[in-house]
Amino acid sequence: MNKENEIQTRIAHRSEQLRAVREELKAELFGIDDIIDRVVEAVRAWYVLPEIVQRPVIVCLWGLTGTGKTQLVRLLAQKLGFYDRFVEVQMDGFSHGSGYWVSSISGMLAESGVEEGQPGILLLDEFQRFRTMNDKGADIKVERYQDVWALLSDGRLPPQLSFMNDLESSLASAEYGREPADDEAPAEGEEAAPAKPRRPPRFVLTPYEAAEVKRSLKRRESLLEIMRWTPAQLQEHLQAFREQPERWGTDYSRLLVFVAGNLDEMYQGVATRVEDCDTDADIFHAYTRRLSVIDVKKALGHRFRPEQIARLGNNHLVYPSLARATYERLITALCARYSGELEGTCGLRVEIDAAIRAEIYANAVFPAQGTRPLFSSVQAMLSASLVAAALWALEQGAAAGDVVRLRLDADRTQFRAEWNGRSQALPARFELNGLKQRTHADFRALLAVHEAGHALIYALLLKQVPLEVKINVASFDGGYNSFQPLRAKSRQDTLDMICVGLGGRAAESLVFGPNACTTGAQSDLKQATADASAFVRKHAFAGRLSRTDVGVDSDCEVNTAVDATNELVEQILSSQFSRAHALLQENAALLSEVAGLLSRDGEVSRERMAALFGLAVTQDPAVLAPYAARLAEFGRRYAPHEEAVGA
Known part of the structure; x- marks a missing residue:
């Protein structure tokens, strides 16, 4: 077989291997099929035909914690057969397992199975912690891994000539250096002690120096062997290396480098909502799916210099945050795994009811934190109960191969194990269920009316269905609405959203009376005031074109006449509150129905709200005004008329 045929055969074989690896990864890692496809395509040339790679292939993986970034890289290295040539570096500099003196990436590569000039895989994890700028844009002193930028540039590192020069100086000092003089003169009347024979100081390499020698001179001996070298042997190796300048540099140009981390700046507060177990995972998922390379570079700009980002x-x-369907699939797989492990131990198969899986989702999923809380929560919620169910069934006479059903009681406070017509109650530990309950009737009524006011005004003015409306909330002592984010808001949209923000207070006033309005609207008032202030002072929607700045920066020409705009802000808030009150009064029956559903069920689904409001459930509107149609109409109105052509 000639060389061309060999290459074609290898390309076909490795392409098939890559396809198989991709399918295996999708079977093991849930919810990131698109990411897996893109990673496989990014590494295809590097894996199939590494000879053509002249500089490191860099793939950056960004996402919230617990979405599978590190796990994907580790599994890929294993399945491609590169785990013996795989180096994982925690870029905080403290959590990796390398020796204390290894403070460079090249040093870690030298200690690994990655050979110079050959393919290998490097993972730079938690890269956001390697920031080189602080929040004010000033440089941060970086102690470790300073060679990472040269490595990312072209994979070729300069020689360690300074270290070799220092080593030669140490050798020379050991060989020809003088012993320090004896400063103690003999006492008066005493004879001077005879001179001691001069002994040259013994030269010994420290472990750190031996490691540097091994890396710099590219030796394969162990550290112990290198530390046993005599000064003459060390000098001989140094001289031989100096006579081969083509070996001085270090070539890692055929590395596959994964850079992974969490860039909280991309998520505008989503990443820090670690306590949020109430927002549906699909809300987070839809938001994070819109993020792009532009958002990444903006976020990186808060931590790194432009030349480093390049x-x-x-x-x-x-990585998008995981969707609800992915969490449900994970929960099903975890339940099956625990049940299978139990069957392998005692022979009984426990079937876990769908209602239990639904409660696990409601009590174990924190969308901003990914899968880690889920794994630990499933173990805490299920493991003891599964064992207790199996022991009870065995005591009742169950035999290997029998099926025990585990279901949830109607009040969702207990499991019930069932076998052969018998049942046994077992404790169910769903802590968040208790936190979400609003048991006080008056408090439920207050929350229901307030949130119904927001939801109804939003539907009436923006012709959109809220994403979520809930009063059974564990994250804080209240209820909430969530709405579709818009990429651009018109003047009217901004006024409408101020009205929506005041809808909760207006609903309280309408239903309970002005004197029964509560302090629960304080965050709404704060946001509405901020929006109304921006309406006047930043967006030039109230007749003033100049931007009014609250802060003062001596380096900028700014207009700080805030007092002149305060009255306009109050007028906007007052008029929008009156507008909200009137709209709710006109639609009092609908307000009462939504509030009743919230008070009874704790939430209202999007589909139910769409039916109540007579609206369609739309997906991710970028803007609400029909700008494309208006542009087309403008074009028709002012299009040049064709002149008649004479015969």
Whole structure:
């Protein structure tokens, strides 16, 4: 077989291997099929035909914690057969397992199975912690891994000539240096002690120096062997290396480099909502799916210099947070695993009811934190109960191969194990269920009316269905609405959203009376005031074109006449509150129905709200005004008329 045929055969074989690896990864890692496809395509040339790679292939993986970034890289290295040539570096500099003196990436590569000039895989994890700028844009002193930028540039590192020069100086000092003089003169009347024979100081390499020698001179001996070298042997190796300048540099140009981390700046507060177990995972998922390479580079700009960001390239893959369906699939798989492990131990198969899986989702999923809380929560919620159910069934006479059903009682406070017509109650530990309950009737009524006011005004003015409306909330002592974010808001949209923000207070006033309005609207008033202030002072929607700045910066020409706009802000708030009150009064029956559903069920689904409001459930409107149609109409109105052509 000639060389061309060999290459074609290898390409076909490795392409098939890559396809198989991709399918295996999708079977093991849930909810990131798109990411897996893009990663496989990014590494295809590097894996199939590494001879053509002249500089490191860099793939950046960004996402919230617990979405599978590190796990994907580790599994890929294993399945491609590169786990013996895989180096994982925690870029905080403290959590990796390398020796204390290894403070460079090249040092870690030298200690690994990655050979110079050959393919290998490097993972730079938690890269956001390697920031080189602080929040004010000033440089941060970086102690470790200073060679990472050269490595990311072209994979070729300069020689360690300074270390070799220092080593030669140490050798020379050991060989020809003088012993320190004896400063103690003999006492008066005493004879001077005879001179001691001069002994040259013994030269010994420290472990750190031996490691540097091994790396710099590219030796394969162990550290112990190198530390046993005599000064003459060390000098001989140094001289031989100096006579081969082509070996001085270090070539890692065929590395596959994964840069992974969490860039909280991309998520505008989503990443820090670690306590949020109430927002549906699909809400987070839809938001994070919109993020792109532009958002990544903006976020990186808060932590790194422009020239450093450039070295990361443009192959930035943004992990979306996991969707609800992915969490449900994970829960089903975890339940099956625990049940299978129990069957392998005692022979009984426990079937876990769908209602239990639904409660696990409601009590174990924190969308901003990914899968880690889920794994630990499933173990805490299920493991003891599964064992207790199996022991009870065995005591009742169950035999290997029998099926025990585990279901949830109607009040959702207990499991019930069932076998052969018998049942046994077992404790169910769903802590968040208790936190979400609003048992006080008056408090439920207050929350229901307030949130119904927001939801109804939003539907009436923006012709959209809220994403979520809930009063059974564990994260804080209240209820909430969530709405579709818009990429651009018109003047009217801004006024409408101020009205929506005041809808809760207006509903309280309408239903309970002005004197029964509560302090629960304080955050709404704060946001409405901020929006009304921006309406006047920033967006030029109230007749003033100049931007009014609250702060003062001596380096900028700003207008700080805030007092002149205060009255306008109050007028906007007052008029929008009156507008909200009137709209709710006109639609009092609908307000009462939504509030009643919230008080009874704790939430109202989007589908139910769409039916109540007579609206369609739309997906991600960028803007609400029909700008494309208006542009087309403008074009028709002012299009040049064709002149008649004479015969």
